[in-house]
Each structure stands twice: as structure tokens, then as C-alpha cells.
Amino acid sequence: MGRWPPTSSEVAPPRARAGTRFELVTDQTPTGDQPKAIDALTAGVLSGRTHQVLLGITGSGKTFTVANVIERIQRPTLVLAPNKTLAAQLFGELRKLFPHNSVEYFVSY
Template sequence: MLRRKSGTPDGNVFELVTPFAPAGDQPEAIRSLVDGITDGAISQVLMGATGSGKTFTMANVIAQTGRPTLVLSH
């Protein structure tokens, strides 16, 4: 679950609350997506099989960047 933080010194406004840590390919995907956002990428795509942790990966990206986010899924 992402929870809004108030007045944090690190500037991030979202906190990811979960007992799980990124595993498998997730850490690299998170790094790559965060780097893309930091570098000003206009759009990025995260593809993965059902149950591979795409939502969890994106929750980590949102928590790390603290940027407004629009998530579209089909």
C-alpha cells in the first residue's frame, strides 16, 4: 500500500508499506524506471507476465520518485 507522508526531510511524499522486498528482476526494473524518470524520459513501458509483480514494482518507483503518477492498465 502507498501511503501519503507529511513533511518528510527527504522530499518523498509517498511511503510504501509492505512486508515484501523487491526480488528477481524487480530491483533492476525499479532502478531502470527511476533512472528514466530522473533523466526526463517522456514515457516508459513495464512489461511482465501475470503475477510477475508489475504493480509492486511501480509502487516502489512511485515511492522512490514521489512524482504525481497516472497508472493505466488494460
């Protein structure tokens, strides 16, 4: 059994299946600190970082920022939320941003 957390060389995140692209559909463009956050998070994922955190106040565009990262990296992504209400909100927003992709929602009680 390997060590935990695994090193970046041990991690090989899955890529989107052939022909299935993650396509962000929106008229919005990243503003303020979002472009820098998108670049930094994308670079972290592509370099094999296993843990990253995006901090921001309510309404600062964290979901939109993450959606841009998902489109750039073209990998299935697990988004966790601390409660049912926020999970439902994230599901709705991501479903609108990725209307041509599968966006799933699961709540454990």
C-alpha cells in the first residue's frame, strides 16, 4: 500500500473521454482576480498538485472560476459542498454552465 497523500508522480487524473469536451457555455468573462486564480489553479492541477483551495467571499465568483478551470483542464471534477443547500446551488449553477456535459448531484445523509 502506498503512502498518503500520493506524490504528484503517482497521481494520474482521468481525462475526458474521446469526443467528450467540457464546454463552458456563458456570456460572462473572468474579471478582477478570477483570471489569476484560474491560471494558478489550472497550473496546480496540470503540475500534479493533489490539494488546492479557492477562498473568496460570498458572490465573488468561485463557482465561475472553478468552471473555467474545469474547461481548461478537460478532466472530470468532483466538487464538494459542506451542506445540502450549497450542494444544490452548485449543482444548478454548474449544470447551467455545462449544459452539454453530465453534471451529477449526490447528497449523503
